[in-house]
Amino acid sequence: xxxxxxxxxxxxxxxxxxxxxxxxxxxxxxxxxxxxxxxxxxxxxxxxxxxxxxxxxxxxxxxxxxxxxxxxxxxxxxxxxxxxxxxxxxxxxxxxxxxxxxxxxxxxxxxxxxxxxxxxxxxxxxxxxxxxxxxxxxxxxxxxxxxxxxxxxxxxxxxxxxxxxxxxxxxxxxxxxxxxxxxxxxxxxxxxxxxxxxxxxxxxxxxxxxxxxxxxxxxxxxxxxxxxxxxxxxxxxxxxxxxxxxxxxxxxxxxxxxxxxxxxxxxxxxxxxxxxxxxxxxxxxxxxxxxxxxxxxxxxxxxxxxxxxxxxxxxxxxxxxxxxxxxxxxxxxxxxxxxxxxxxxxxxxxxxxxxxxxxxxxxxxxxxxxxxxxxxxxxxxxxxxxxxxxxxxxxxxxxxxxxxxxxxxxxxxxxxxxxxxxxxxxxxxxxxxxxxxxxxxxxxxxxxxxxxxxxxxxxxxxxxxxxxxxxxxxxxxxxxxxxxxxxxxxxxxxxxxxxxxxxxxxxxxxxxxxxxxxxxxxxxxxxxxxxxxxxxxxxxxxxxxxxxxxxxxxxxxxxxxxxxxxxxxxxxxxxxxxxxxxxxxxxxxxxxxxxxxxxxxxxxxxxxxxxxxxxxxxxxxxxxxxxxxxxxxxxxxxxxxxxxxxxxxxxxxxxxxxxxxxxxxxxxxxxxxxxxxxxxxxxxxxxxxxxxxxxxxxxxxxxxxxxxxxxxxxxxxxxxxxxxxxxxxxxxxxxxxxxxxxxxxxxxxxxxxxxxxxxxxxxxxxxxxxxxxxxxxxxxxxxxxxxxxxxxxxxxxxxxxxxxxxxxxxxxxxxxxxxxxxx
DNA sequence: GATGCCGGGGA
DNA sequence: TCCCCGGCATC
Ligand SMILES: [Zn+2]
Numbered sequence: 001x002x003x004x005x006x007x008x009x010x011x012x013x014x015x016x017x018x019x020x021x022x023x024x025x026x027x028x029x030x031x032x033x034x035x036x037x038x039x040x041x042x043x044x045x046x047x048x049x050x051x052x053x054x055x056x057x058x059x060x061x062x063x064x065x066x067x068x069x070x071x072x073x074x075x076x077x078x079x080x081x082x083x084x085x086x087x088x089x090x091x092x093x094x095x096x097x098x099x100x101x102x103x104x105x106x107x108x109x110x111x112x113x114x115x116x117x118x119x120x121x122x123x124x125x126x127x128x129x130x131x132x133x134x135x136x137x138x139x140x141x142x143x144x145x146x147x148x149x150x151x152x153x154x155x156x157x158x159x160x161x162x163x164x165x166x167x168x169x170x171x172x173x174x175x176x177x178x179x180x181x182x183x184x185x186x187x188x189x190x191x192x193x194x195x196x197x198x199x200x201x202x203x204x205x206x207x208x209x210x211x212x213x214x215x216x217x218x219x220x221x222x223x224x225x226x227x228x229x230x231x232x233x234x235x236x237x238x239x240x241x242x243x244x245x246x247x248x249x250x251x252x253x254x255x256x257x258x259x260x261x262x263x264x265x266x267x268x269x270x271x272x273x274x275x276x277x278x279x280x281x282x283x284x285x286x287x288x289x290x291x292x293x294x295x296x297x298x299x300x301x302x303x304x305x306x307x308x309x310x311x312x313x314x315x316x317x318x319x320x321x322x323x324x325x326x327x328x329x330x331x332x333x334x335x336x337x338x339x340x341x342x343x344x345x346x347x348x349x350x351x352x353x354x355x356x357x358x359x360x361x362x363x364x365x366x367x368x369x370x371x372x373x374x375x376x377x378x379x380x381x382x383x384x385x386x387x388x389x390x391x392x393x394x395x396x397x398x399x400x401x402x403x404x405x406x407x408x409x410x411x412x413x414x415x416x417x418x419x420x421x422x423x424x425x426x427x428x429x430x431x432x433x434x435x436x437x438x439x440x441x442x443x444x445x446x447x448x449x450x451x452x453x454x455x456x457x458x459x460x461x462x463x464x465x466x467x468x469x470x471x472x473x474x475x476x477x478x479x480x481x482x483x484x485x486x487x488x489x490x491x492x493x494x495x496x497x498x499x500x501x502x503x504x505x506x507x508x509x510x511x512x513x514x515x516x517x518x519x520x521x522x523x524x525x526x527x528x529x530x531x532x533x534x535x536x537x538x539x540x541x542x543x544x545x546x547x548x549x550x551x552x553x554x555x556x557x558x559x560x561x562x563x564x565x566x567x568x569x570x571x572x573x574x575x576x577x578x579x580x581x582x583x584x585x586x587x588x589x590x591x592x593x594x595x596x597x598x599x600x601x602x603x604x605x606x607x608x609x610x611x612x613x614x615x616x617x618x619x620x621x622x623x624x625x626x627x628x629x630x631x632x633x634x635x636x637x638x639x640x641x642x643x644x645x646x647x648x649x650x651x652x653x654x655x656x657x658x659x660x661x662x663x664x665x666x667x668x669x670x671x672x673x674x675x676x677x678x679x680x681x682x683x684x685x686x687x688x689x690x691x692x693x694x695x696x697x698x699x700x701x702x703x704x705x706x707x708x709x710x711x712x713x714x715x716x717x718x719x720x721x722x723x724x725x726x727x728x729x730x731x732x733x734x735x736x737x738x739x740x741x742x743x744x745x746x747x748x749x750x751x752x753x754x755x756x757x758x759x760x761x762x763x764x765x766x767x768x769x770x771x772x773x774x775x776x777x778x779x780x781x782x783x784x785x786x787x788x789x790x791x792x793x794x795x796x797x798x799x800x801x802x803x804x805x806x807x808x809x810x811x812x813x814x815x816x817x818x819x820x821x822x823x
Numbered sequence: 824g825a826t827g828c829c830g831g832g833g834a
Numbered sequence: 835t836c837c838c839c840g841g842c843a844t845c
Binding site for chain 1 (some may be wrong): 837
């Protein structure tokens with residue numbers, strides 16, 4: 001299968017983690033040089049195994065089985081898995097373990113406690129226990145993937161919950177005891193198939209109702225919700241009014257409940273948290289406001305609902321979570337209450353040791369009018385059955401869409417769906433291909449507005465700690481539609497950049513402020529300019545290209561996600577902060593025990609292009625633009641962070657062949673090591689700007705997804721140990737860069753470096769000169785310039801088809817340059 | 824093979 | 835000037 005081939009290819013050159021020679025946990029990195037197939041009967045998986053020849057840092061070549069180098073791959077999987085797990089997590093009331101990190105800081109959203117292991121566990125559970133020991137690395141990768149897949153399949157079920165959960169995450173300050181007003185969105189456009197999802201854009205969503213929810217521990221109880229059209233509601237919750245703090249509201253969730261919330265306690269809590277909230281909420285507010293504006297229609301209704309009345313009772317759907325990780329989604333229109341159990345936050349309990357049934361039983365109760373979950377469950381027993389759920393695919397998908405909207409990782413979601421779809425069609429064995437596909441699909445998925453999810457937890461994570469800023473705070477502004485924005489946690493004033501008026505679609509870059517602490521202030525101060533430039537990072541809003549559209553389209557969407565486990569100890573690898581690569585273009589937040597960095601490169605690219613256009617400087621033609629853009633991207637992203645990447649020199653003609661060999665440890669990439677030449681980076685990242693690098697979570701995994709099904713092999717970058725030095729590290733090879741997926745357009749990780757266009761790697765200046773040169777040479781220039789480069793966009797012919805030739809613009813009819821769809 | 828369009832040409 | 839079309843560079 002073609003795909004398969006692609007995958008393989010992409011694997012080549014990928015950085016992987018190999019078991020450490022010493023046997024202890026620290027893995028070693030290497031680059032895959034070759035992949036051999038071994039036909040073993042891998043009964044279980046039914047797939048053949050691959051043996052990877054990896055070039056180790058020390059220059060030696062070693063062969064590893066898939067299992068052994070799973071890390072990299074694992075990453076891919078991991079991501080998926082994580083999400084799936086997350087869902088589970090959300091659902092599972094039991095995750096009591098909250099973990100590890102003492103994260104119980106105040107606001108942590110619960111997700112924080114998920115440790116990889118945990119994830120694994122859950123996953124396993126979900127997966128029906130395939131019988132693997134999560135910890136065992138020996139498990140074959142395939143197997144792992146498989147599992148993952150399966151779990152991801154489950155995802156759809158969780159959509160609602162997920163959405164909620166995420167929402168909560170976004171607003172970490174809503175801790176137990178908080179009340180929130182939420183909105184339920186409904187997807188206007190029903191998305192039935194993953195394919196279509198791509199088409200779903202933000203416009204397809206509108207608020208259909210609002211309600212009040214109470215955050216209890218990690219659970220989000222929907223106390224009251226109003227909506228007109230229940231059936232259509234997808235139940236994505238959006239918090240509309242962060243400030244609203246109906247202390248008086250009741251609805252407690254305690255189990256027993258009667259519905260009363262201990263106001264006092266609650267109050268206390270709220271107060272306690274208030275401070276936090278305040279600061280954090282700021283930006284948020286913006287969003288809210290906007291939202292409000294947008295949703296005016298509904299507002300009327302809503303208003304009435306507001307606070308005072310707290311106990312509502314209407315329920316439309318209810319959902320429950322099981323301890324065992326199973327969750328119930330009763331998404332049906334019928335249920336009234338939604339309960340979200342994020343995890344166990346003990347806080348509330350502590351304060352009010354209420355009754356929790358053993359673990360978290362999820363049973364939430366609603367106050368008055370809310371029937372117990374169990375009751376509901378009873379009502380909707382069918383839902384409980386997972387299998388059943390599976391059957392009703394349509395439903396699932398539909399809902400998923402909803403979730404999609406809210407997740408930062410919408411893409412992922414989609415991919416999950418895509419995957420699901422694929423799987424359903426044929427029992428696919430989850431192998432790399434599949435995984436790759438999943439990832440790929442991720443990138444294409446439509447995101448409606450997906451706000452970045454931010455979990456502000458008190459992770460021990462290094463990132464957060466740094467600087468004054470505290471946890472990550474992406475400062476983004478709202479963008480699209482004003483839907484999402486993050487607020488800065490600690491600062492009361494919103495540190496984050498004020499949201500400048502962005503074009504509707506534009507997104508500001510999320511900056512990860514001083515993560516390292518080294519950096520100057522939190523957000524933006526460092527480089528305002530940067531913001532502007534890279535801001536594109538998280539634009540999920542742009543119009544979504546059709547799925548599977550060629551990556552070339554400007555709108556191609558790709559997303560890179562990096563998860564950095566907070567559990568440093570566990571993960572041996574060192575880590576590098578992607579931020580280093582391009583801090584401005586990454587959106588980061590913490591999730592569970594991970595620091596998650598996401599970047600939608602396409603957006604970035606788009607922005608860049610836009611900018612370029614505006615500047616319209618040298619490059620006059622499309623082609624030039626294109627290149628220019630590319631360059632820029634590389635520059636910015638890669639160079640910026642990696643600086644060294646640049647193949648250094650500048651000779652235009654000869655792009656430096658990427659030396660596959662030494663894997664530079666990312667850490668080294670850090671500023672200090674930057675090669676002087678990096679030139680291009682426009683942004684002055686002064687030393688120390690790469691905060692991330694310093695802090696370091698232990699391992700970093702990176703995923704790269706790309707539109708075109710070029711499956712990119714996930715790369716895991718273990719930076720291991722050495723922060724310092726430089727031993728091996730030299731500079732990033734182009735390859736690496738690609739692995740980092742900085743330049744989305746470039747082919748998947750081909751190790752060969754992106755030969756794609758040498759020029760790309762060059763600095764601007766160089767580029768420019770090159771351009772000039774070209775122009776100067778008459779012959780060439782003429783030829784080149786003479787013919788207009790074909791625009792990327794579809795023209796009349798394509799749009800309307802030959803059948804409707806009459807609909808074409810005249811130019812098209814005459815075979816002249818299209819006037820209607822100009823690029 | 825399908826497109827997008829330039830350069831020619833006929834009417 | 836309006837329309838077509840061959841042909842070629844791209845996709
Ligand atoms: Zn046209």
